[in-house]
Amino acid sequence: MSLILSNKAGEKAILLGNEAIVRGALESGVGFTSTYPGTPSSEIGDTFAAVAKDAGIYFEYSTNEKVAFEAAVGAALSGVRSLVSFKQFGLNVASDSFMPAMYAGVKAGLVVVVADDPNCWSSGQSEQDSRYYARMAHVPMLEPSDPQECKEFTKLAFELSEKFRMPILIRTTTRVSHTKGIVKFGNVVKGKTTGEFDRNSVRFRSFPPQILETHRELHEKLKKMKEIAERSDLNFVVNENKKSEAGIITFGASFNYVMDSLNMLGLDFPVLKVGTTYPLPESKIKNFIKNLKTVFVVEELEDVIEEKITELAKDANPKIKIYGKDLLPVSGELNVEIVSTALVKITGTKNKIDLGKHFAEFSRLKIPARKPMLCPGCPHRATFYAAKVAAGPDAIYGGDIGCYILGIFPPLETQDFIFSMGANAGIVHGMKKVSASNRKAIIFLGDSTFFHAGIPGIVNILYNKSNPLIIILDNRITAMTGHQPNPSMGVTGMGDSVEEISIENVVKGLGIKNVKTVDPFNVKEMIASIREFLNKDGPSVIIAKKECRLLTVRRARKEGFKLPVFEIDQKKCRKSGVCLDQIGCPAITRENGVYKIEKDLCNGCSLCFQICPNKAIHVAKETKEKVKSEK
Amino acid sequence: MMKDSKDFNLVIAGVGGQGILTLANIVAEAALIEGYDVKTSELHGLSQRGGPIPCHVRFGKKIYSSIVMEGQADLVVGLEPLEALRVSYYGSKERKTVFVFDTWRIVPSSILTQKEAYPSVKEIENKLKDFSSKAVGLNASEIAKKEAGSVVYTNIYLLGYCVGKKLIPLQKSSIIEAMKKIIPEKYFEMNRKIFELGMKKS
Numbered sequence: 001m002s003l004i005l006s007n008k009a010g011e012k013a014i015l016l017g018n019e020a021i022v023r024g025a026l027e028s029g030v031g032f033t034s035t036y037p038g039t040p041s042s043e044i045g046d047t048f049a050a051v052a053k054d055a056g057i058y059f060e061y062s063t064n065e066k067v068a069f070e071a072a073v074g075a076a077l078s079g080v081r082s083l084v085s086f087k088q089f090g091l092n093v094a095s096d097s098f099m100p101a102m103y104a105g106v107k108a109g110l111v112v113v114v115a116d117d118p119n120c121w122s123s124g125q126s127e128q129d130s131r132y133y134a135r136m137a138h139v140p141m142l143e144p145s146d147p148q149e150c151k152e153f154t155k156l157a158f159e160l161s162e163k164f165r166m167p168i169l170i171r172t173t174t175r176v177s178h179t180k181g182i183v184k185f186g187n188v189v190k191g192k193t194t195g196e197f198d199r200n201s202v203r204f205r206s207f208p209p210q211i212l213e214t215h216r217e218l219h220e221k222l223k224k225m226k227e228i229a230e231r232s233d234l235n236f237v238v239n240e241n242k243k244s245e246a247g248i249i250t251f252g253a254s255f256n257y258v259m260d261s262l263n264m265l266g267l268d269f270p271v272l273k274v275g276t277t278y279p280l281p282e283s284k285i286k287n288f289i290k291n292l293k294t295v296f297v298v299e300e301l302e303d304v305i306e307e308k309i310t311e312l313a314k315d316a317n318p319k320i321k322i323y324g325k326d327l328l329p330v331s332g333e334l335n336v337e338i339v340s341t342a343l344v345k346i347t348g349t350k351n352k353i354d355l356g357k358h359f360a361e362f363s364r365l366k367i368p369a370r371k372p373m374l375c376p377g378c379p380h381r382a383t384f385y386a387a388k389v390a391a392g393p394d395a396i397y398g399g400d401i402g403c404y405i406l407g408i409f410p411p412l413e414t415q416d417f418i419f420s421m422g423a424n425a426g427i428v429h430g431m432k433k434v435s436a437s438n439r440k441a442i443i444f445l446g447d448s449t450f451f452h453a454g455i456p457g458i459v460n461i462l463y464n465k466s467n468p469l470i471i472i473l474d475n476r477i478t479a480m481t482g483h484q485p486n487p488s489m490g491v492t493g494m495g496d497s498v499e500e501i502s503i504e505n506v507v508k509g510l511g512i513k514n515v516k517t518v519d520p521f522n523v524k525e526m527i528a529s530i531r532e533f534l535n536k537d538g539p540s541v542i543i544a545k546k547e548c549r550l551l552t553v554r555r556a557r558k559e560g561f562k563l564p565v566f567e568i569d570q571k572k573c574r575k576s577g578v579c580l581d582q583i584g585c586p587a588i589t590r591e592n593g594v595y596k597i598e599k600d601l602c603n604g605c606s607l608c609f610q611i612c613p614n615k616a617i618h619v620a621k622e623t624k625e626k627v628k629s630e631k
Numbered sequence: 632m633m634k635d636s637k638d639f640n641l642v643i644a645g646v647g648g649q650g651i652l653t654l655a656n657i658v659a660e661a662a663l664i665e666g667y668d669v670k671t672s673e674l675h676g677l678s679q680r681g682g683p684i685p686c687h688v689r690f691g692k693k694i695y696s697s698i699v700m701e702g703q704a705d706l707v708v709g710l711e712p713l714e715a716l717r718v719s720y721y722g723s724k725e726r727k728t729v730f731v732f733d734t735w736r737i738v739p740s741s742i743l744t745q746k747e748a749y750p751s752v753k754e755i756e757n758k759l760k761d762f763s764s765k766a767v768g769l770n771a772s773e774i775a776k777k778e779a780g781s782v783v784y785t786n787i788y789l790l791g792y793c794v795g796k797k798l799i800p801l802q803k804s805s806i807i808e809a810m811k812k813i814i815p816e817k818y819f820e821m822n823r824k825i826f827e828l829g830m831k832k833s
Contacts, residue, residue: 586739
């Protein structure tokens with residue numbers, strides 16, 4: 001039985017922020033949960049997946065975030081408490097249904113969790129600040145700072161959602177979602193898992209002119225919500241009784257940096273910690289700043305709150321000096337170094353350690369970068385290699401979202417642009433339409449991305465007639481976010497078997513004539529297939545089908561078969577460098593001009609063996625007789 | 632028991648798949664057992680694919696941020712020499728940081744394809760001296776491979792060493808209790824054996 005399900009109220013355990021959100025939902029009697037995985041939110045879904053059966057609740061990995069959100073709305077409209085989670089870009093995908101959902105309202109509580117990623121640790125596309133969504137969608141937003149708050153805020157969000165009959169948005173950031181801390185448990189509550197939609201309720205039939213009335217009502221709801229925020233202990237002051245001319249207002253993860261900075265500098269300014277980002281407790285803020293000479297607004301990314309506080313100060317304390325983004329970056333996450341340096345500037349106190357000098361010493365080190373790479377034996381590497389050989393340096397290589405984004409780096413360089421899930425298909429279509437030279441173009445889409453948002457773009461290519469080659473990198477899993485199942489796998493988020501949805505059948509069903517499934521570890525066939533399809537008049541699809549190598553390695557360990565390990569025959573090696581310079585496998589090294597395969601890292605894909613121009617690579621003797629076919 | 636006024640700051644560095652999180656989880660759990668407030672910080676996703684993944688553990692009376700501040704690490708455990716050097720950002724002479732790292736090198740192919748040089752272990756050790764009171768390189772993965780048949784036990788060997796040298800202000804019994812909780816039962820005995828070997832190295 002998972003720790004998350006422990007029913008010992010008062011027990012303390014170390015949980016990830018994301019796990020604490022799950023625990024909060026379980027303590028609220030959640031019945032329906034859904035997600036599309038995306039870092040830093042993925043562990044919310046993965047934890048639900050792990051406990052749903054034992055907890056007697058429903059969980060699914062939906063096809064995309066919009067569907068995940070809609071499914072949760074459906075359950076909440078039917079009277080079942082629901083939670084849906086995704087990363088910041090997921091909210092963009094869901095936004096078309098997210099906006100009207102506030103108008104329609106809900107019957108049972110619906111909590112939406114969005115995880116932003118300041119510093120873009122796991123987000124290639126933009127450094128989005130999702131706090132802006134709250135105002136646009138008229139949705140109350142709560143921002144926890146640590147795992148304990150993640151749990152408590154989730155519980156409160158369910159209560160508020162039912163009180164106001166509307167979804168509530170919880171926003172985390174990477175350092176909240178991926179921080180582990182001590183969480184004190186309450187009781188797990190068994191909630192409703194079944195319910196019926198009442199079609200006699202006219203509330204949900206959004207249509208003008210009634211929708212204008214609902215819009216007005218939404219603003220009334222937010223006013224009431226603001227009154228709750230004014231009294232809520234989610235908004236509290238630290239060092240309240242300290243007489244001070246300066247104060248700090250802060251949110252989420254930034255609160256922790258503020259507290260550590262104050263402790264380190266030996267300062268005891270009052271700190272207003274705000275948990276209700278929208279609507280803000282405006283009277284509380286006015287009251288906090290009215291007798292201060294300076295206030296420092298500490299928030300990550302955009303100046304969402306600073307702008308609002310500047311507005312409130314005009315009324316409450318027009319002479320106050322407001323510090324914020326003049327001392328803090330708008331890009332990247334904050335930390336104690338940045339916040340304490342700003343405080344040193346404001347107060348003239350001294351930092352314990354000379355950060356400037358320390359950092360200068362560190363910068364002098366010039367440490368070679370270790371960029372994220374496709375794993376040893378990754379089938380995407382073989383496909384990218386084949387594509388480069390077949391299509392040459394002048395073709396367009398459309399990039400998309402998944403592990404294959406790592407093809408951006410040399411030597412592969414097969415991700416010319418990266419926008420959003422499935423965007424590749426639309427963008428390459430546009431490029432093909434305006435290209436006077438009928439330039440060769442390849443669209444790379446992962447298996448999960450294909451189902452998520454790839455299909456509409458492919459339909460468009462077919463219907464509006466362009467002829468790119470679409471390569472679907474079918475590694476039989478949603479790999480990048482931590483190996484979640486997807487519709488082509490035949491297994492659900494709760495571990496039940498279902499009929500696989502065949503990618504090949506889908507694209508053939510659309511009417512694409514040139515369709516072929518190829519094993520990317522068959523390098524010759526892959527190169528020949530890409531060459532052939534690039535010369536077709538109509539669109540074509542190659543499904544590069546091979547299991548994610550991490551899964552094969554795990555399966556080998558579990559099922560007791562050995563994967564081959566390759567080695568380089570130094571007598572035959574003519575130092576062409578092809579094995580290293582053209583595929584960039586992490587298992588291959590070169591030192592003093594000698595090429596070597598690190599046997600501990602080699603996952604036996606055979607790509608280097610197949611492409612070595614001097615046939616200098618072979619299966620290492622010690623593994624030869626133990627190797628069984630890996631299917 | 633440490634003084635209330637000083638939090639303990641640990642940074643664990645290495646490459647994805649080296650058992651960094653397991654090591655962090657064990658130390659955090661042991662800190663909880665001893666009644667400390669504790670936070671750890673980890674990164675998932677893109678950073679896992681062969682990229683560097685530093686993991687932070689902080690414990691003490693009351694912990695706010697899960698991330699160790701520049702120059703404020705008490706101990707840095709490096710499962711790979713270059714990665715130990717990369718997190719020298721967190722070490723300083725002022726804090727008397729100690730670095731303990733495995734000398735087995737995992738050469739990033741980005742270095743190889745761009746023809747940069749991987750510094751020698753000796754160079755790394757020398758450079759670390761500017762950010763620490765002490766830097767110890769151990770052939771932990773060799774021992775793990777020899778004694779347990781796999782480099783996956785390297786993390787536990789280094790943990791044993793640090794506990795033996797009293798570089799982590801936690802009792803051995805708490806660490807063992809935490810290991811029991813976190814490591815799957817069938818692997819526990821081997822981990823314990825390697826842990827003891829690490830302790831003996833002290």
